[in-house]
Amino acid sequence: MRIDQLLLATALTVMLAGCAAPRATGDLGVVVERASGSLTLVETTNQTLLKRIKGLGDLSHASVVYSRDERFAYVFGRDGGLTKVDMLSGRITARTIQSGNSIGGAISQDGSLVAVSNYEPGGVKVFDARTLELVADIPATYGEEGQLSKVVGLVDAPGQRFVFSLFDAGEIWVADLSQPDQPQITRFKDIGREPYDALITPDGRHYIAGLFGEDGLAMLDLWHPEQGVRRILDHYGRGEQKLPVYKMPHLEGWAIAGDYAFVPAVGRHEVLIIDVDTWQEVDRIKVHGQPVFVMGRPDGREVWVNYAFPDNDTVQIIDTVSMQIADTLKPGKGVLHMEFTPRGEHLWMSVRDEDVVRVYDTRTRREIANLPADKPSGIFFTARAHRIGL
Numbered sequence: 001m002r003i004d005q006l007l008l009a010t011a012l013t014v015m016l017a018g019c020a021a022p023r024a025t026g027d028l029g030v031v032v033e034r035a036s037g038s039l040t041l042v043e044t045t046n047q048t049l050l051k052r053i054k055g056l057g058d059l060s061h062a063s064v065v066y067s068r069d070e071r072f073a074y075v076f077g078r079d080g081g082l083t084k085v086d087m088l089s090g091r092i093t094a095r096t097i098q099s100g101n102s103i104g105g106a107i108s109q110d111g112s113l114v115a116v117s118n119y120e121p122g123g124v125k126v127f128d129a130r131t132l133e134l135v136a137d138i139p140a141t142y143g144e145e146g147q148l149s150k151v152v153g154l155v156d157a158p159g160q161r162f163v164f165s166l167f168d169a170g171e172i173w174v175a176d177l178s179q180p181d182q183p184q185i186t187r188f189k190d191i192g193r194e195p196y197d198a199l200i201t202p203d204g205r206h207y208i209a210g211l212f213g214e215d216g217l218a219m220l221d222l223w224h225p226e227q228g229v230r231r232i233l234d235h236y237g238r239g240e241q242k243l244p245v246y247k248m249p250h251l252e253g254w255a256i257a258g259d260y261a262f263v264p265a266v267g268r269h270e271v272l273i274i275d276v277d278t279w280q281e282v283d284r285i286k287v288h289g290q291p292v293f294v295m296g297r298p299d300g301r302e303v304w305v306n307y308a309f310p311d312n313d314t315v316q317i318i319d320t321v322s323m324q325i326a327d328t329l330k331p332g333k334g335v336l337h338m339e340f341t342p343r344g345e346h347l348w349m350s351v352r353d354e355d356v357v358r359v360y361d362t363r364t365r366r367e368i369a370n371l372p373a374d375k376p377s378g379i380f381f382t383a384r385a386h387r388i389g390l
Contacts, residue, residue, distance in 0.1 A: 025070035028087050029339070029381035031350065031357055032075075033374040034059045039075065040373055041090050044341050044348070044381060047359050047369035051090035057081040057097075062378055063104045066385035067129060068111035073380070074129070076105040082116055084132055087382065094132040098125050106156040106389075113177055115154060115162045122148035124164060126177060135180045142169035153198025153209055155252075155389045157222055165195035165209045172198075172209060172220055172229060191218040191229045199252050200389035201276070208232075210266065217263075219279065232279045233263075233272065252389065255296030255303045257320045262303045264291030271305060273323065283323055288314045293337065297362060298344035302326065306335045306349075315349065317365065327365050331358050339379035350376035 028050075031040040037057050041050040056062075058079035065074050072093070075083040080099035085092055101120035107113070113135060115126045126136040140149040149166035157163050162175045172191050176184040193213025200207050200222075209218045216234030221227060255262040260282070261274040271291055273283040289311025295304045303318040313333045319326040334353030340346070346368070347360045352375050359369040384390040 023088060025087050025382050026342075027382075028070070029348075029379065030064060030073055030075075030085075030087075031348075031371075031373050031376050032059050032062045032064070032378040032380075034062065034352075034377045035375035037077075038374065039073075039085065040376075041087065042357075042371070044346065047346075047371065049371055053085060053090055053092065055092060056083050056095075059377070061103060064378065064380040064384075065105060065107045065114070065390070066380075066382050067107070068385055070382040070385045072129075073382075074105065074107065074114050076102055076116055078102065080118070080120075082114065082127065082132060096127075096132050098127070098134075103150075103152055104154055106154050106162055108156055108162070108177060109158055109160050113160075113180060115156075115175075115177075117151040117154035117164055119150040122150050122166070122168070124151055124154065124162065124175065126162075126180065126183070136177065136183050138173075138175060138183055138185065140166050140169070140173070142166060142171060152196055155198065155200040155207065157200060157207070158204040158388070161222075163198075163200065163207045163220070163222070165191075165198050167194055167196060170195065170213075172207065172218065174220075174222070174225065186225065188220060188225075188229045192216060192231065197252070199254050202256060202388060204388040212266065230279075233274070233281055255294050257296045257300035257303060260320070262294045262296065262318065262320075264294050264305075271303075271318065285318060285323060285325070287325070288316055288328065295338050295340065295347075296320075297347075298340055298342065302362070304338055304347060306338060312336075329360075329365065331367075332356070336377045337379050339381055342381065342383040348379050348381075350379055352376060 027043050027045045029042050039053040057077045061078045063076050073085040080097050080102045082096050082098050084094040099118040102116050102118045105116040114129045123139040140151050149168035151164050152167050154164040160178045165172050172188040174186040192211040195209035196212040198209040207220045217232050219230050219232050261276050263272040265272050271285045275282050289307030291305050293306050305316045315329045317327040332351040332354040336352050337350045339348045349358045357371045357373050357376050361368050
């Protein structure tokens with residue numbers, strides 16, 4: 001090739017590269033459109049809708065985790081579907097129907113395994129994150145007759161472990177997947193009636209399951225599992241009139257800010273404040289309705305709370321220094337989910353009944369953008385890839 005031809009070829013290559021500049025993943029995310037079984041791919045810097053991704057099945061209770069490089073989203077559908085989505089191309093790259101009814105999942109510490117918790121049949125299935133090939137099947141059997149329990153509250157934990165609760169059995173299991181084809185299961189029995197959801201603290205130490213069948217929470221210290229499961233807050237609703245529960249709180253939406261955890265009280269118009277050193281209740285805040293998500297801003301300075309029907313048109317903001325309600329917003333009917341941008345300057349909020357996602361400036365608490373969406377619910381940003389339990 002002559003020098004002039006080489007220079008021309010090089011110039012064309014540079015020009016074409018400039019026309020198709022590569023996109024990074026750090027400011028991307030997805031909004032679940034539950035009615036249509038779709039995801040909307042979004043970028044947060046400019047509050048932009050990039051692409052709608054269809055064909056993900058029943059997303060009525062969908063959740064999402066990300067690969068460690070943020071390139072791929074793993075979507076857990078209520079119909080048992082596990083779908084792998086390429087965040088750069090906006091395409092489905094793999095999909096499997098792995099059960100009849102599932103309720104969420106997690107990705108392992110090293111990003112190589114994806115686990116799904118199932119209602120039907122009860123248990124956990126673990127897949128190769130690259131291919132979605134089945135690696136391990138862990139049936140949630142309990143009792144002398146070997147019944148199968150619904151599995152809830154599945155999270156990842158340090159040490160290539162997954163932790164989850166058995167709703168029907170009243171148990172917590174820790175599954176060590178260091179050798180994926182030979183999972184090692186540690187079972188903790190008699191933790192309380194009907195654990196319905198759970199969280200793991202941001203440092204990966206404490207796994208806490210909420211109990212629907214009785215007052216209180218069940219806590220397992222993963223640094224000292226030999227101490228067994230400890231009951232905390234077993235008195236918070238005792239002796240008080242129970243209210244109808246319109247929607248169970250999402251425990252992965254609890255806020256831990258500084259020395260305190262801010263916890264939704266089941267069926268009550270209260271947020272409980274817990275000292276995370278002693279795990280004792282120190283205060284309660286009366287709020288507008290039954291809390292669903294209690295979300296801490298990344299700097300811990302504020303907690304934003306949304307509510308179950310019929311109060312789901314309201315969001316309140318708690319100041320974590322004064323422990324008082326600092327503001328009340330009325331975004332519209334059907335506020336289902338909230339997600340802070342990684343450093344907390346904005347909050348995205350799905351408003352299902354108005355088919356819109358609203359974006360708020362967290363400093364001014366004013367709406368700065370609204371984006372159309374078809375019955376939006378969960379909002380999941382790629383920054384979750386780097387946080388334990390999300």
